[in-house]
Amino acid sequence: MSARVWRPRPPLSRAAVARLVQLNGVFNVITAVVPAHHGRMAALAPFVPAAGILSARAATAAAGALLIHLGAGLRRGRLRAWQLAVVVAGAAIGLHLVKGLDVAAAVVSAALLTMLVAVRQEFKALPxxxxxxxxxxxxxxxxxxxxxxxxxxxxxxxxxxxxxxxxxxxxxxxxxxxxxxxxxxxxxxxxxxxxxxxxxxxxxxxxxxxxxxxxxxxxEPRTVRSDDEEQRLRRLLARYGGGDSLGYFALRSDKALIWTPSGNAAVAYRVVRGVSLAAGDPIGAESAWPEAIAAWLADGERHGWTPAVLGCGRAGAAAYARAGLDVIELGDEAVLDVGTFSLDGRAMRSVRQAVNRIRRAGYTCTAVRQRDLSATDLAAVVHAADRFRDGTVERGFSMALSRLGDPADGDCLMVLAHDESGELRGVLQFVPWGADGISLDLMRGDRTAPNGLTELMVVTAVEAGPALGIRRVSLNFAVLRSVFARAEQLGAGPVLRLWHRLLRLFSRVWQIESLYRANAKYLPMWQPRYLCFPTARDLPRIAVAALTAEAFLPVRRSAAPVAELALSSC
CATH class of the missing domain: 1.10.287 (Helix Hairpins)
Known part of the structure; x- marks a missing residue:
């Protein structure tokens, strides 16, 4: 299967049908609002009561509104949208006659109905x-x-x-x-x-x-992943997981998998609000990515889902672009090189002072693989992480595992901070990134602890790297980082400054700027991450789906607490 067979835009006939249906919907609304000819009303009065005529006019307007709404579904080839458009167009024929003997409008609706029946084969997306x-x-x-x-x-x-x-x-x-x-x-x-x-x-x-x-x-289909799929995915990650720091997050329980026939590559995704949302690069051999991407796109086409990729790397973005998706830069991922990281120098002064200050307060920090913790200690970590969480919502999708303490995640690295009395006050969890890297998953800390707790835990993870065979540490992903960085430079233009002000306004809700600055103080290497999408008009829907998946917008189901997630996996 070739990725080139997928069409990022609907065929002209389908797009044209959608436009004609929407135009007919506007026409129906107008005919319902414009007063009917007095002579026609008089001729109709003996047969239809006034309330019936008024109801027919209201129903004609509602039918027009429905046809306008159905245009979006028709453009994506949805069978249900076509079925309902046929019913509404057929009903409109009678409504035009009942509301005022509007024969011309009824003929227009009949023509629309005929056209819909003639192009039936274009609408096959499953409900x-x-x-x-x-x-x-x-x-x-x-x-x-x-x-x-x-x-x-x-x-x-x-x-x-x-x-x-x-x-x-x-x-x-x-x-x-x-x-x-x-x-x-x-x-x-x-x-x-x-x-x-x-x-x-x-x-x-x-x-x-x-x-x-x-x-x-x-x-939004329920994700059902068999034990065999889980093991196949883990084998792919063990062999190819070093290419993408987001790879391990494909093991989230709410992500479905689309495989190549040979099983040497897969795309992990979740359907959110009609968007088939993948995250990161495909998993597996890069040579098999086009086949996996083609299978994922074909599955979305079959169900009428809009495909989108959140936070893929440069290689993944190139593969998705070759498959027909458009690509824009979404932001940058902060990556620390363990071998060159140092607290020395003026640029690291703020981090160095924070770490020294909290160490003087008696805080200590250790880094340990999850599998090396006893059952009692692990249970205490899970309980503390749940207690430290701010709110009841478990956030994250592209760079979050959304579980803690699962026995299958024994390779995860935990960084544990204790105060002078030995009480656990902070927890970091890093997931494996190939054989020599880790990627930040969970960051929890006691909000009553002194400033510097987070810096101490991050620095401890980096300093423990050589003994654990870790060369790379991936921190959080900073959305639109370049806007903040360039806006601070001399000569920033008015458009960039305006965009910067808007992002600072959004940061009051989603902490965009604070997350960037929290990463920037470690002087990381910035690796670009990309958003892939079919067309620009799909971006609003994709944005809503992404914010929903990351739990920044309300969802219909509530996330389980970390403690419950851990207990359910034991």
Missing amino acids: GPRSRWRAPAALIGFAGAGFLLGLFEIAVRADHLIGTPGVRAWAEHAALGLIGVTGPVEFARPWAADTVSYTTGTFGLLAVLAAVVLHLRPG
Whole structure:
């Protein structure tokens, strides 16, 4: 399989169909808003009550809005979007006639329906597995609320009814009102009848709209990874893991794997809000990357997911670019060279002073492989890390393992800081980066500890490197680092300064600048990391998916505490 067979943009016919559907949606909204011809309304009045005509006009506007929304799904080739577009286009034909005998608009909708049927073969993307029951539940929920509210409104106006209709007639009237049809109950005051009709009709439209939106929402399949896949991935990491510091994070339990037929390369990804989000370079032999990337892209195309890669290195970015994705620089990863790292010199003065200060306060720090800790000590570390965590959300996706104490992670390096009384006050966990490197995964510290705790733990990890065979230490990833670095230089232009101000504003929420400065004080080597994506118009969706995966935006499921994660793996 060649990576070149994947098309980063939809075929012209599919894109054209999506545009035409959206234009027809705009047309429907306009025809619903523009007043109908008086003569046509007069001709229609004997056959359709006024409430029915008004409901048809409202439904035409809703149909137009749905078609506009469906255009995005059609562009990605989703079968469900096509199915719903066919239903809405067919319904619009009748709605145009009922709302004002608008034959011309009905003909336009009929032409749209014919075109959709003719291009059926272009829409094959599979539906998401998790959206199956949400749409019916929303439909029933909104419709049920509208029905009960309609019954209530009839009941409170029972003394204004003509005749003595029973509760069965009330129920029939409320149920028919959900679809814009006048029921058997007659009111002495017209405004009372209109109130019930519009209330039930509005809830009926809301029920349909909510069901459609949930029906189209891409599913996020549950990640199921077999023990065999886990072992195959670990063998690849043992052989090829030295190329990318993010490789070990492919072992996260929420990442699925797409393999080459030979099994010598794989892409790890997670589906978030309709985006198939990979992180880092593909795992395995670089010669097999194009085949793995092609399989991943084909899987996304089959399900209608937008492909994106977060934080890949230079080699990975080149491979994804050859497969058809666009590439932009996302930021830089801070990497320390153990052999040249030193606390000497003016440039390292702040780090040196912080380390000396906390050591004088009686703090000590040790670096140890997880497998060398006793079960009791490991349990204490897991408990302390959970206690030190700021908040209940476990953040991270591209550079976080999101577990601590798993027996399978015995090669992880733990840096433990104790105060003068021997109490554990800080924990760092580094995951393996090939045979001679480590990559920072977890950083926790007691917020009541003196300043310098983090510096002490990082320096201890670097100083312990030679004895442990470690030559490289990867710290955090600094998003858009070059903007901060260049904005501080003499002669920075107005555009760069404006971009710098915006990033500082965002840093109040996401700590972009503080993370950069926390890394920069160690004078690391900066290695660029890239974002890969299909087209620029996909970037907003990808940004939302990435922020969701990294737990900076709300997610539907809560993360388990570190202690629970550790216990569940034992």
